[in-house]
Amino acid sequence: MKIAVLVFPGSNCDHDAYHALKHVVSVDAQFVWHKEDSLEGFDGVVIPGGFTYGDYLRTGALAKLSPVMGAVRRFADGGGPVIGICNGFQILLEAGLLPGAMIVNESLKFICDYVTLRTETSRTPFTRTIPEGTRLRIPVAHYQGNYFADAETVKRIEGNGQVVFRYCDVAGNVTSEANPNGSVSSIAGICSEKGNVVGMMPHPERCTEPEMGSADGRLLFESMVSWIKENAR
């Protein structure tokens, strides 16, 4: 099993993702430079966080044009599992692989903190072994994580079961107080219609071992590994 960790100019969570894959869930992980135009031979793709192209124009707006994104689109169309974390999520939104857009946090502050998430669906490769309703403690670190989509789109993704994670309080209640950035419907993560492409603002790769403060992020990577084993191509 081989997982690609994409590297763009300005990616900065690529090594954390690599560590989580290679040393925590023990799969073969390889960095893939954004100039590559093929993902042949890979079983999964991680688009890590960071500040690609210095967030010029809009977060993820320039990265969406990198050659590797054509390969990501083909990989996703073929049903392969893709996860975009933080800036990776922003890139997937800009690329049109996921619906909606990111705007500045309502508080106008960069937020770097642990949040609690409620798992809304187990139908994605990254949540298939995480029962619905499971609460996860995972940190966020962003300035533009305020998920926005028009009312019609929100209704559609809610109806399709495309909301994967919502911000909640420690008891699992979705409240406006527990929403760190103003995201519509407290959305922290969504998936594509087919479910194989997931984007989320919180950073599972930053909490994969107890020493990091939480090991909940590991569950997503383990889930992906189990999905790939079951769907071996």
Add this chain to the structure above:
Amino acid sequence: MKARIYVTLRKGVLDPQGKAIQRSLSHLGMEGVDEVRVGKFMEVTLAEMARPEAEKLLEEACRRLLANTVIEDFSFEIEG
């Protein structure tokens, strides 16, 4: 030839930056500014071409990269 491109947040999209600026103006004692919406202004230099061609090019540039139409509107004017 030169063109000016304006990218603005769509109606209904929250602009916390604009809100903060509006509050700061009122702290300065400037009453009467009810709302501020922050956008982007881009000045581009184009090769000489016919006007309809330039319009088509700018339209495409805005749609494909310069604006994110999920949250932003755009407009442009061509000089001369």
